[in-house]
Amino acid sequence: PETITVQELANRMAARGGEVVKALFRMGVMATLTQSIDADTAELIVQEFGHRVKRVAEGDVEIGIEGDEDTDVDLEPRAPVVTIMGHVDHGKTSLLDALRKADVAAHEAGGITQHIGAYQVTIPTGQKVTFIDTPGHAAFTAMRARGASVTDMVVLVVAADDGVMPQTIEAISHAKAAGVPIIVAINKIDKPGVRPERVKQELLQHEIVVESLGGETQEIEVSATQKLNLDKLLEAITLQAEILDLRANPDRAAEGTVIESRLDRGRGPVATVLVQKGTLKTGDIVVAGAEWGRVRAMLDDKTRQVKEAGPSLPVEILGLSGVPTAGENFVAVKDETQAREISEFRTRKLREKQVAAITAGRGSLADMLA
Ligand code: GTP
Ligand code: MG
Numbered sequence: 069p070e071t072i073t074v075q076e077l078a079n080r081m082a083a084r085g086g087e088v089v090k091a092l093f094r095m096g097v098m099a100t101l102t103q104s105i106d107a108d109t110a111e112l113i114v115q116e117f118g119h120r121v122k123r124v125a126e127g128d129v130e131i132g133i134e135g136d137e138d139t140d141v142d143l144e145p146r147a148p149v150v151t152i153m154g155h156v157d158h159g160k161t162s163l164l165d166a167l168r169k170a171d172v173a174a175h176e177a178g179g180i181t182q183h184i185g186a187y188q189v190t191i192p193t194g195q196k197v198t199f200i201d202t203p204g205h206a207a208f209t210a211m212r213a214r215g216a217s218v219t220d221m222v223v224l225v226v227a228a229d230d231g232v233m234p235q236t237i238e239a240i241s242h243a244k245a246a247g248v249p250i251i252v253a254i255n256k257i258d259k260p261g262v263r264p265e266r267v268k269q270e271l272l273q274h275e276i277v278v279e280s281l282g283g284e285t286q287e288i289e290v291s292a293t294q295k296l297n298l299d300k301l302l303e304a305i306t307l308q309a310e311i312l313d314l315r316a317n318p319d320r321a322a323e324g325t326v327i328e329s330r331l332d333r334g335r336g337p338v339a340t341v342l343v344q345k346g347t348l349k350t351g352d353i354v355v356a357g358a359e360w361g362r363v364r365a366m367l368d369d370k371t372r373q374v375k376e377a378g379p380s381l382p383v384e385i386l387g388l389s390g391v392p393t394a395g396e397n398f399v400a401v402k403d404e405t406q407a408r409e410i411s412e413f414r415t416r417k418l419r420e421k422q423v424a425a426i427t428a429g430r431g432s433l434a435d436m437l438a
Pocket of ligand 2: 160
């Protein structure tokens, strides 16, 4: 297996060599700056220093460190990724449906849209917006737990006739914890006697100060069923996207997150993935979670075959060896050998985690042997 010297590892993390030696010592590894350590140990050190391990293949010490990302010139604008959240029955699905009907591209394609967990709409201005339709908060929580950050902003749907409810509060805390900006959509304003002002007051108690009350959170009063102010909501989304200045490098190996997955009787494992960096192409060899395979076909949310998928585009991919877990990361790799190595590495890590969880449940190893 390949190794990396302590000095080289320290350089890549922009850390002092001595600090890395000390951290290794604490882990029970004696090494000097010029000595080499294996990939597993290097990975632990990288995590200990608070960096993210992007890709670690056994026999291939590839440690992606926050900061060694694409340079400015590589980056091109990409569509915002938006998640709609809110309390039960406040109109999330209705709003998504209404926004989807406003999709110019859907009409061009003949209007047959299939339900996948994420889709991209082309809004009347010609800009593109990707929506993630996570079934409830569970999926969002699962993704966050795996460290996946997929969404650029949250549209918080609050029904004007019901106001701030438990799941509204939960959504606010999720968005805040993830550091993601919120746009409030006060829905069902077509209902007689509703008081949107009351919703704004209630939001204040959760430290959401909307613009009309002098704050910084955009709020739009909408009706999903009557299609009122949907254009204003889209405008708010594109404005927020502009502020965030969302960019990605399309000219590199694809990387992203599994949004959902299932085993299809005829087609085998099917995964909906969101490309976040690079461009995914049919024929690419990918590792998704602990599964891998060659991308046999890709379909967009309108069930059209696509050959390429760039940043912010969600696609269904066929060809994986198994069904990856939603929230897992996926990467395109150079060949099957590398894919197999990463897949084995991840499978082993997964097993170790499971064993660790069991052991923790039972007490220490010594207790078990006693
Ligand atoms: P869950 O997925 O169960 O959490 O609900 P949801 O938030 O997706 O709500 P959904 O879109 O299913 O809407 C719930 C009910 O509210 C349905 O009966 C909708 O017809 C109704 N509804 C949604 N939006 C509006 C609106 O703008 N005005 C009115 N009057 N009714 C609405
Ligand atoms: Mg719904």
